[in-house]
Amino acid sequence: MMDSIRIGLIGWGTVGCGMLQTLRENAKEIQARVGVRMDVVRVADLDLDSPRPVSVDPHLLTRSAQDILDDPSIHIVVELIGGLEPARSFIMKALEKGKHVVTANKALLAHHGNEIFAQAAKCGRSVGFEASVAGGIPLLKAIREGLSANRLDTLFGILNGTANYILTRMTEDGLPFAQALAEAQRHGYAEADPSLDVDGIDTAHKLAIASAMSFGTSIRLDKVYVEGIRDIDLLDVQFASEFGYRLKLLAIARNTNGLVELRVHPTLIPERHVLASVRGAYNAVHIHGNAVGNIMLYGLGAGMLPTGSAVVADLVDLARDMTLGIVHRVPPLGFLPEYSSEMPVKPMDDVVTRYYFRFSAVDRPGVLSKISGVLGANQISIAAVIQKGREVEGAVPIVMLTHEAVEKDVRRSLEAIDRLDIVRGPTKLLRIEDRTDNAVASA
Known part of the structure; x- marks a missing residue:
């Protein structure tokens, strides 16, 4: 059984400092959970001179990520530089060289996650990415x-x-x-x-x-x-x-x-x-x-220590599997790839929800009925109205809430209303989610 997990960190920024501090302050608890030490043996960053809240032994520092990727003794590469490139290339090379990877890079995973996970499976390695979504929340x-x-x-x-x-x-x-x-x-x-x-x-x-x-x-x-x-x-x-x-x-x-x-x-x-x-x-x-x-x-959902905590949680999971000789115990996205399905995504035009409208209209009789007539002609039912007498930039605000309506009907209605001579500017549209109300209501 290995006596330590050797980690290479690419990106000595805010989250990298959070990871280092968490590993140091909680080293005893982490070893008790994993059974082996977690040692950061190399830290790469282009900027090694700016002051940081967490220091690193100068002997561990390098400006070249390649020093980490080429080190056969490193088990896990942690990528915390963000962006699409060179982060993607670093991760792909780390996997090719037989290293597990941990990243907090949500943009990279959103754009290239499918490719990265396929590469990890091909190389028999794992990718941890808990810190990529919602920071310290698991x-x-x-x-x-x-x-x-x-x-x-x-x-x-x-x-x-x-x-x-x-x-x-x-x-x-x-x-x-x-x-x-x-x-x-x-x-x-x-x-x-x-x-x-x-x-x-x-x-x-x-x-x-x-x-x-x-x-x-x-x-x-x-x-x-x-x-x-x-x-x-x-x-x-x-x-x-x-x-x-x-x-x-x-x-x-x-x-x-x-x-x-x-x-x-x-x-x-x-x-x-x-x-x-x-x-x-x-x-x-x-x-x-x-x-x-x-x-x-x-x-x-962000911050040095909350996000650093999520990175370390991934390291703990990987270390537990490594000490038992396990890889891919849980698929990256939770489902086995052969059972994954591409469900159709509803076009936004077909979404049904409630709406908030704010019209900027002239202050004269019949305005409300003209607007209501256009909405009614497009199957949009009004649930509530507030009409203020004060002028805002030369117009009177009229605010309406609707019952559930189809997005494309709403868009068609607002295009017609905004062409009316009684309207002074584009209508403001916001969506309402009352379906959240029967989900988790406060006491």
Whole structure:
């Protein structure tokens, strides 16, 4: 039996420091769980001079990832540099050289995960990627193993802490989007270029991975419908509150009779739903299984130590298998590849849900009836209306909530309404998820 697991780390950044600190502080507990030491024997990064919160013995440092890939004594390569290349090439080479891999790279897995997992199977090696989705929350392990007795039909939740922090500040403190974003950047919750977070792309990467694992398909990023929060107006946050809703950037995956919905967009959810109370940079995910019913996982979705903890959890899993001579005890996405199926994905035009509209209309008699007439002609039924007398940029806001409607009917209606001479600007559309209300309601 081996007396230590030798690890090579590529990427000595925030998450790399979290991994190193966790391994050091919890070394005794980790060895007690695994039975062998976990030794980081090489650390590669192009920048070895910037100060870090966690130091590394200078003798272990290198600027060349190849030094790790070419070292036959290293058992596991941890890739934490992010991006598509050279991360993909490093992982493929590590597998070819007989090394197991751990990564936190959700963008890479969303784009190339199917290829990477096939390569791992070919090489008889494993890939751990718990840290790629929801940071310190053990979401993927829960889906792949803890819920393996279930047929999962629903997964939805908050998977991006940056967007949730911004929406929390807009809701609770009345900050406009630009100010809330600037604050998130000052606190380190948002990057200088926040596009991946605020445009919903980061959430889409995570949903592509989690939904494949939930429904037994390959990863299909190109099938995920994506809208971000960049265009959210404070006025809509305030109107949503008047109707008893909170606005969240939700990742939504549903399997209804073999037809899958995959979408990411700003969503109104009832104030009494537990997801509505998820504040700041926290993540939360609701899952429904046919045997277990409804569950929700909650915690920090990013950060040095939470994400570092998830990386180390993968190392522990790999070490346990290695000490027993086991490979691929659990398939990467939970389902054996020969049993995987490509369920059809429902086009966004065919999605049925409820809607929030805000029209900017002139203040004259008959406006409401004209708008209602167009909606009715397209099979859209109105559930509630708020009409404010105050002018906003030369127009009066009219806010409507609908009953369930088909997306393509909604789009056709709004195109017609926006052409009316009584409307002053494009209509604001947000989707409502009341089906979350009968899932997990707060007491």
